[in-house]
Amino acid sequence: MPVEVHHYDLGVLQLTILGSALLAAALLAALYAAGAAVYGGRTGDRRFVQSSRRAVYSMAALLTGAVVILEVAFLRDDFGFELVADHSSTTTPTFYKLTAMWSSQEGSLLLWAWVLSLASTAVLFISRNRHREIVPWATAVLAGIGSFFIGLMIFKAQPFSHLDPAPAEGAGLTPLLRNPYMAVHPPMLYSGYVFWSIPFAFCVGALIARRLDASWIRTTRNFALCAWTFLGIGLLLGSRWSYEELGWGGYWGWDPVENAALMPWLLGTAFLHSVMVQEKRGMLKVWNVSLICGTFALCLLGTFLVRSGVLQSIHAFGASTVGGPLLALIAVVAIGSTVLIVSRLDGLRPERRIDSVLSRESIFLVNNLLLVGLVLVIFWGTFFPLISEFFTGEKHSLAAPWFNRYVTPIGVLLVLFTGLGPLFAWGRLSGTAAKRLLLWPAVATIATIDVLLAASDAGGRPWALFVFGFAAFALVALAGEFWRAGTTRRALTGESHAVALGKGIARNRRRYGGYVVHAGIAFVLIGIAASSSFQTNRDLRLQVGQSAKVGDYTIRYDKLTSDPTAERLAFVSHLTVTRDGKRVTNLTPARNYYPSDDPSAGPIGRYFMGESTSEVGLRTRTGGDLWTAFQPDLSVLNPDIVRGNRQLAGLPPAAQEFAILALVQHYVQNPPPANFRVILNPLVVWIWIPGGLLVLAGAAMAGWPALESRRQLEAAYRARLGRELGTASEPS
Amino acid sequence: MEVLLAVVIVVLVAWFVTAPLRDRPSAKPEDRSEAELADLEARKQAKYRQIRDAEADHTAGKLSDEDFRRLDSELRAEAIEILKGIDRLRQRRGN
Numbered sequence: 001m002p003v004e005v006h007h008y009d010l011g012v013l014q015l016t017i018l019g020s021a022l023l024a025a026a027l028l029a030a031l032y033a034a035g036a037a038v039y040g041g042r043t044g045d046r047r048f049v050q051s052s053r054r055a056v057y058s059m060a061a062l063l064t065g066a067v068v069i070l071e072v073a074f075l076r077d078d079f080g081f082e083l084v085a086d087h088s089s090t091t092t093p094t095f096y097k098l099t100a101m102w103s104s105q106e107g108s109l110l111l112w113a114w115v116l117s118l119a120s121t122a123v124l125f126i127s128r129n130r131h132r133e134i135v136p137w138a139t140a141v142l143a144g145i146g147s148f149f150i151g152l153m154i155f156k157a158q159p160f161s162h163l164d165p166a167p168a169e170g171a172g173l174t175p176l177l178r179n180p181y182m183a184v185h186p187p188m189l190y191s192g193y194v195f196w197s198i199p200f201a202f203c204v205g206a207l208i209a210r211r212l213d214a215s216w217i218r219t220t221r222n223f224a225l226c227a228w229t230f231l232g233i234g235l236l237l238g239s240r241w242s243y244e245e246l247g248w249g250g251y252w253g254w255d256p257v258e259n260a261a262l263m264p265w266l267l268g269t270a271f272l273h274s275v276m277v278q279e280k281r282g283m284l285k286v287w288n289v290s291l292i293c294g295t296f297a298l299c300l301l302g303t304f305l306v307r308s309g310v311l312q313s314i315h316a317f318g319a320s321t322v323g324g325p326l327l328a329l330i331a332v333v334a335i336g337s338t339v340l341i342v343s344r345l346d347g348l349r350p351e352r353r354i355d356s357v358l359s360r361e362s363i364f365l366v367n368n369l370l371l372v373g374l375v376l377v378i379f380w381g382t383f384f385p386l387i388s389e390f391f392t393g394e395k396h397s398l399a400a401p402w403f404n405r406y407v408t409p410i411g412v413l414l415v416l417f418t419g420l421g422p423l424f425a426w427g428r429l430s431g432t433a434a435k436r437l438l439l440w441p442a443v444a445t446i447a448t449i450d451v452l453l454a455a456s457d458a459g460g461r462p463w464a465l466f467v468f469g470f471a472a473f474a475l476v477a478l479a480g481e482f483w484r485a486g487t488t489r490r491a492l493t494g495e496s497h498a499v500a501l502g503k504g505i506a507r508n509r510r511r512y513g514g515y516v517v518h519a520g521i522a523f524v525l526i527g528i529a530a531s532s533s534f535q536t537n538r539d540l541r542l543q544v545g546q547s548a549k550v551g552d553y554t555i556r557y558d559k560l561t562s563d564p565t566a567e568r569l570a571f572v573s574h575l576t577v578t579r580d581g582k583r584v585t586n587l588t589p590a591r592n593y594y595p596s597d598d599p600s601a602g603p604i605g606r607y608f609m610g611e612s613t614s615e616v617g618l619r620t621r622t623g624g625d626l627w628t629a630f631q632p633d634l635s636v637l638n639p640d641i642v643r644g645n646r647q648l649a650g651l652p653p654a655a656q657e658f659a660i661l662a663l664v665q666h667y668v669q670n671p672p673p674a675n676f677r678v679i680l681n682p683l684v685v686w687i688w689i690p691g692g693l694l695v696l697a698g699a700a701m702a703g704w705p706a707l708e709s710r711r712q713l714e715a716a717y718r719a720r721l722g723r724e725l726g727t728a729s730e731p732s
Numbered sequence: 733m734e735v736l737l738a739v740v741i742v743v744l745v746a747w748f749v750t751a752p753l754r755d756r757p758s759a760k761p762e763d764r765s766e767a768e769l770a771d772l773e774a775r776k777q778a779k780y781r782q783i784r785d786a787e788a789d790h791t792a793g794k795l796s797d798e799d800f801r802r803l804d805s806e807l808r809a810e811a812i813e814i815l816k817g818i819d820r821l822r823q824r825r826g827n
Binding site for chain 1: 733734735737738744745748749751752753755764766767770771774775777781782784785786788789791792793794795796799802803808820
């Protein structure tokens with residue numbers, strides 16, 4: 001039988017060789033950048049520092065070329081690229097072809113290295129005339145990390161492996177990843193991990209150069225904010241994917257890989273707050289260098305967990321050969337950072353002491369303790385299987401109830417601090433002011449708890465009650481801050497309240513952007529508390545025409561249809577939902593079946609024994625979601641499948657497909673009872689809207705360049721123009 | 733062909749990266765004033781933000797008059813030192 005040959009074979013071979021060459025050149029550039037930067041830093045020869053910066057720019061350009069080659073290969077269905085053959089197909093939609101690159105170990109490493117090179121280019125360009133003692137060491141660190149990831153690709157996980165002969169069709173994208181949230185989730189997560197390397201590198205540079213003031217923090221602040229934001233977006237998208245795609249109705253399962261992304265986000269949250277204390281009061285220097293080193297180490301740990309196979313996770317790539325090197329890098333970062341910090345303790349002494357408990361700096365210190373405590377709890381729970389195996393020889397896992405028991409109390413306190421922090425002043429809040437500022441938030445807390453106790457069964461769920469009460473505290477406290485922004489400016493300027501509020505916020509975007517983030521977090525936690533404590537969950541088995549009651553809703557199973565495509569079979573259930581006799585909505589939860597590549601499943605059986613995914617039926621309202629998932633009972637098809645495998649084995653594919661469609665049609669006309677899961681999730685959408693949206697909006701507000709710096713930039717350009725023309729420039 | 737292309741790319745990258753090394757090292761001591769000026773300007777802006785924060789906190793009643801006076805004079809003294817540093821640097825640069 002002649003082998004089908006892809007007509008791009010020769011061009012594909014050339015492109016894979018070129019891609020590999022670009023990676024090799026990028027590795028050389030990264031190694032040179034690290035070496036030249038160290039030499040320039042030690043000798044003070046600026047030429048080598050400039051040369052190392054150019055090498056980083058080159059690394060970014062070379063990796064961009066590699067990414068372009070791979071993406072074009074996906075778009076052109078060049079199955080001579082092993083990566084394309086393993087993770088795409090001619091029937092994969094174009095959007096998923098573009099995003100398929102990072103569904104693989106190799107492609108995700110390329111994404112990591114590429115984003116790192118771009119971020120490094122940006123920060124080195126911005127700081128090219130500043131921090132002359134720090135930048136060489138920061139460059140060396142960034143280039144070193146880049147060379148590590150590029151080296152991993154070249155020696156352990158090559159994205160440009162070539163297949164000869166090239167198959168005519170690829171394996172396609174894993175069905176679970178054919179979801180828009182999951183397509184965007186990895187670049188968000190990796191961007192978050194990568195951007196944390198920027199403040200980490202500058203911190204190491206500051207420690208080595210003994211420039212231990214806040215200058216490295218100021219330069220990398222926006223990168224830290226970007227890292228926190230991207231990692232947060234990644235977590236939100238991942239949770240939404242879990243809710244919509246995995247068919248269990250939850251959005252967070254304390255899975256090891258989920259935890260591995262949450263831990264650096266929490267520690268990074270502590271860092272973003274703690275550095276404000278150093279900037280404004282010269283305190284918590286040891287905290288800050290430790291927090292950023294810990295955050296970056298946890299980012300590497302997250303990268304390791306996804307790829308090592310040491311812990312079971314639905315999110316993981318599975319066991320691979322890159323786990324060992326990643327673990328070695330984590331050890332180098334952890335031990336090296338510790339040695340560096342300890343050796344510089346004399347330069348990290350605080351410039352002041354905390355004057356009062358009633359101060360923002362003391363609130364932030366407690367905030368640090370709570371967040372670090374939370375990270376330690378999650379770390380212990382995540383790695384307990386390995387810890388228990390080390391001591392007892394057996395792996396014991398800790399499930400969601402354990403995490404909820406120990407995480408919840410700390411989380412509840414953090415909700416309170418979300419509101420307390422903005423109320424307190426730097427230095428010392430006077431006792432009189434404290435009473436006045438805390439009054440209305442406290443009233444809101446008590447009123448919320450009273451109303452909930454009277455109007456619901458929240459009394460049986462004390463932690464949720466405290467979350468609602470403290471969230472009310474936070475939201476009223478934050479609203480008060482915005483109110484005061486407008487009234488104090490109005491008192492000085494006579495402007496209208498709206499104009500005064502707008503200008504007051506614009507003059508201090510960092511502060512008020514942060515308050516918007518805090519409000520978003522309060523809404524996220526309200527959504528989590530309500531949906532986890534007040535959820536109604538029922539598993540039903542319904543025949544067509546049968547109904548069942550779930551909460552206030554009646555769910556009727558109307559009919560079953562099928563929706564076959566070239567890629568998969570789908571069984572679609574049609575449900576009518578009513579309440580008090582009135583129609584509320586129609587839902588169509590479905591189950592997709594993707595064919596297996598296993599020939600032993602048979603020509604008919606392979607369509608029912610491959611991967612299957614759930615398409616949930618979802619009705620979203622501000623007050624809560626009605627979530628449904630469907631699982632048809634296909635066991636009645638087994639005799640027909642066995643017979644079909646035997647009788648149709650030698651027939652052409654078209655005949656086999658006809659038989660499958662006939663089988664599906666017969667099933668749809670005579671369906672057996674099916675299983676449904678129905679969940680009522682109060683306020684769950686608040687996690688993403690408005691919670692997630694406010695967090696993003698606030699972060700954008702806080703990170704947006706201030707008007708002053710844009711004016712300064714403009715003035716600087718005018719001055720430069722004047723110098724170069726030899727004439728003075730007129731101020732505008 | 734692809735090998736030739738790769739060689740060309742490597743040569744171009746090497747030429748770009750080593751361009752600063754082809755300049756002779758300057759006999760004059762390095763002028764760090766631009767970098768120091770940028771650092772001082774950033775510190776100045778940060779200090780101004782702190783002064784404005786303290787004013788806003790005082791106007792909002794969070795800081796007592798005594799605490800505000802102490803904090804404000806501390807911050808303004810630090811800002812003045814930064815401004816002096818900027819002026820000294822500018823005089824050294826001659827602009």
